[in-house]
Amino acid sequence: MVAIEVVRGDITREKVDAVVTAANESLLGGGGVDWAIHQAAGPELARAGGAIAPCPPGEAKVTPAFGMDPPVRHVIHTVGPVWDGGAYGEDEVLASCYRRSLAVADEVGARSVAFPAIATGVYGFPPARAARIAVATIRATPTRVEQVRLVAFDAATYDLLAAALAEDAAGQ
Numbered sequence: 001m002v003a004i005e006v007v008r009g010d011i012t013r014e015k016v017d018a019v020v021t022a023a024n025e026s027l028l029g030g031g032g033v034d035w036a037i038h039q040a041a042g043p044e045l046a047r048a049g050g051a052i053a054p055c056p057p058g059e060a061k062v063t064p065a066f067g068m069d070p071p072v073r074h075v076i077h078t079v080g081p082v083w084d085g086g087a088y089g090e091d092e093v094l095a096s097c098y099r100r101s102l103a104v105a106d107e108v109g110a111r112s113v114a115f116p117a118i119a120t121g122v123y124g125f126p127p128a129r130a131a132r133i134a135v136a137t138i139r140a141t142p143t144r145v146e147q148v149r150l151v152a153f154d155a156a157t158y159d160l161l162a163a164a165l166a167e168d169a170a171g172q
Contacts, residue, residue: 004138004148006165008158011151012040017110018074019065020101022118027053027061027077033116033153037075042067045075055079058096060104074108076101080119083126091133094119098137105145112147117157127157131164139168 011019011033021037024030027049029038038045048063055061060078068075078101081093097118105113115134119125138148150165152158 002138002141002143002145002148004135004150004165006150006152006158006161008152008155010036010153011114011116012036012068014114014149014151015071016112016114016147016149017071018062018076018105018108018113019068019072020060020076020078020113020115020118022116022121022123023049023055023077023079025054025056025079026050027055027063032121037068040068041065041075049077057081058093058100060097060100062104062108071112074105074110076104076113078118080123080125083119083124086129090119090125091129094125094130094133095137098134099141102138102141102143102145106143111145112149113145114149114151116151116153117161120157128160128164131157131160132167134161135164135168 044066057079065072078097081090120127150161
C-alpha cells in the first residue's frame with residue numbers, strides 16, 4: 001500500500017521521482033503551482049508540454065523534469081475540473097486526475113510522487129472536499145508508487161490535507 005504524507009512547502013523542492021502539476025489543457029504553463037514548476041524546470045518544459053497537448057480534464061501526461069533538481073526526473077501534468085457547483089461530475093474528474101497521475105507515474109517507473117492540491121486555486125474546487133477526494137483516491141488506486149507526498153503551499157491547505165489523511169486512517 002502506498003504511504004501518504006502531508007507536508008507544507010514548495011513542491012519544486014521536493015526530493016521525489018516525479019512532481020505533479022495542476023496544468024491547463026495547453027500544457028504551456030499557467031499560474032500558481034504550474035507557474036512555479038515551469039520556472040523551476042525551465043523553458044523546455046513548455047515546449048515539451050505543447051508538443052503533447054492538449055490534455056483534457058481528468059487526464060495526465062508526462063514530460064521530463066528538465067532543469068528541476070534531482071532526484072526529480074518527471075513532471076506529470078494533469079488538468080483538474082473547473083468547479084461549477086458540483087453537479088457536473090467535478091468530483092469524478094478530480095479523482096481521475098489522481099488516478100491517471102499515478103498510472104503515468106507507474107508507466108515511467110516513479111516510486112515517489114509529490115502532488116499539489118489540484119484544482120483548488122483559480123479552478124475554484126472547494127479545498128476540504130478536494131483534500132478528501134485526493135486522499136481517498138490515492139489510497140484506493142492500485143499503484144507501484146511507494147511514497148506520495150501531498151504538498152501544501154499554505155497552512156490552511158496543510159490542515160485540510162492532514163485532516164483528510166487522519167480521517168482516512170481512522171476509517172482503515
